[in-house]
Amino acid sequence: MAESTGRRGPRPDAAHERGGAPSPDWEQLERWDRAYYLHNVQAQGQWPWLAVERQAGNYLYLSNGASLLDFQSQLISDSLGHCHPGIYGEITRAMERYGHVFFGMGHEYRARAAKLVIEDVLGGERGWAGRLRVLASGTEAVENCITLARLYTGRTLILTQAHSYHGLTVGATMLRGYRNNLTPGGHPDEVRDVPGFPAHGYIPIPPPEHADYAGPLPLPSLVATEHIIRTLGARNVAAVITEPMFGAGGLAPHPAYMPGLRDLSKRHGFLWIDDEVLCGFGRLGEWFGYQLHPGVEPDLMAVGKSINGSSLPCGAVVASKAIAEFFDQARWWSGSTWDGHPLVCASIVGALETMLADNVLERVRARGRYLRERLDHLAARHPSVGRVAGHGLYHAVDLVDAQGRPIVAEDRYTAFLGDLTDHPNNVVARECAARGVFLGGFVPNTIKVGPPFTISEAEIDAGLAAFDAALSVVDARWC
Ligand SMILES: Cc1ncc(COP(=O)(O)O)c(C=O)c1O
Known part of the structure; x- marks a missing residue:
């Protein structure tokens, strides 16, 4: 997954950011992580090595040289982006x-x-x-x-x-x-x-x-x-x-x-x-x-x-x-x-x-209105979008099949059984990551759009362009 993940392009000088320290041996680190870390959510054999070399602002810089716009604030958590100077x-x-x-x-x-x-x-x-x-x-x-x-x-x-x-x-x-x-x-x-x-x-x-x-x-x-x-x-x-x-x-x-x-x-x-x-x-x-x-x-x-x-x-x-x-x-x-x-x-x-x-509430409301308007546009164009709901900078997008039913029938009652790789949330996550955007969801049919409060309108457009392309894949498959 790491190989096909993220967008390559100009990035800050990583060695400079490490104070001139030599680049770590990422292959060795991957071996240690796979051998000794007690991973969660996935079984050890399914673990994707998606290593973050550094973070700044609204971006994650990966060990493979690519970068991701963090459109989900990690776990809807890193609200001021990454490493905020304040x-x-x-x-x-x-x-x-x-x-x-x-x-x-x-x-x-x-x-x-x-x-x-x-x-x-x-x-x-x-x-x-x-x-x-x-x-x-x-x-x-x-x-x-x-x-x-x-x-x-x-x-x-x-x-x-x-x-x-x-x-x-x-x-x-x-x-x-x-x-x-x-x-x-x-x-x-x-x-x-x-x-x-x-x-x-x-x-x-x-x-x-x-x-x-x-x-x-x-x-x-x-x-x-x-x-x-x-x-x-x-x-x-x-x-x-x-x-x-x-x-x-x-x-x-x-x-x-x-x-x-x-x-x-x-x-x-x-x-x-x-x-x-x-x-x-x-x-x-x-x-x-x-x-x-x-x-x-x-x-x-x-x-x-x-x-x-x-x-x-x-x-x-x-x-x-x-x-x-x-x-x-x-x-x-x-x-x-x-x-x-x-x-x-x-x-x-x-x-x-x-x-x-910074009067953050005003900022969240303004960016939130912009985000919601554009999500509603996506919903009008993609039959797989069954519902957009939320407030401020947290909106959930529910994905449905051609009959308007949840694609994975258990929906929010899921116990995460069977092969999860083809659940719609994971399909969207893969398609977005390939386009340089970190966005996905936890339950199978729901995408959680929750960018940092520091997101700009241009970055919202970039994040949603990737989501738009991912939704076309979902439409073609399930609608
Ligand atoms: C609503 C809610 N409560 C509690 C928790 C647990 O918080 P933490 O992960 O910081 O232990 C979370 C984490 O995502 C959460 O979303």
Whole structure:
């Protein structure tokens, strides 16, 4: 794959970027990586060697001399492009003074990061948010939200949506959706779940209706969810956890869904955990996805990715004022070596100060409108495009066959069985990569268009030209 991937052309002087250091031996590195690294998602034998030599701006420069326009911000994560000076400058300055400081001590960057999030982004006194804790990943933020919700309410059950994704540690895996299962070697059609799945305490609820749902209201998903709540007994439910727009599943919920779900949680007296790891900090054209729905605010929020442009491993929890106050009075035995790491907090400070100074929301909205207009043009010309849905700089494109059905029938219920190489998402990824663009999807029929906030209109045109060509291949094959 690497040989046919990327666009060759003028590129920055790589040796200069390495400070004159000699070029690494990429063949040797490939042998070590194949021999010793514990890869995920693909079996070892299927692993494509797609090595990135360096990154800059919105581009990845590959070891084979080619480059890729990153039209997906890696995992819809690297929101300010790669190696943004506003972030890396702050990390570099922090490194002159700090290594690791354990959570029992304070430091400059933890205080500044908390002030930026709670006061400058979330409105301080006027807002709902009380406190921030900085952790090592979005998954850890989700785990902490669940524990906080259970300790605060004294209840066990967590409602979790089909098609959702919240991370792959043992607890987060139990949150339904894409769940750490194994397809054993030699058994391409077998699903082997992590023993113990599904676990006590995690209750699946239906996925939301799509944004273009035109059926009756109230939404059937919310009616079914309320039946589940009544069956379980609301007094046993600690929280519901949702994504504003699904990251892995690429599903933009109907606009009535989030307000309706929040109403359910208020009427039945349980918490709402809003997982904003992928959508938070600007991706949907608002600081957070919940702000697309006026009057709706969460109790707990898990964030990550864009909080520091994914420059260093990071996640964080935001607790409401009421929950923060409850834990202020208590002694909670929690913590990790990495809580509030100075360099990670410096990366948050760098990213948020850059985003605030550059008025990032305006930029995301303007570029997002441009992107959506052009995606709608593509949809009008390609019969394989069944739906375009999203906000800001995150749009999901669902691919269908000549009858308008999902090309891979399991669609978002996929367990990733059989030969995946010919799934439409992988066909699109290959065709785009051959044209110098990094773009694909996670579930088989959905392409996730999520370029960095630093993308220009010309780069949007370039990314979509590759996608256009890839869609012609999909049309010819399935429509
Ligand atoms: C919505 C959502 N929650 C949680 C996670 C897990 O975050 P991390 O990969 O930083 O552990 C992700 C990762 O993609 C995500 O999209």
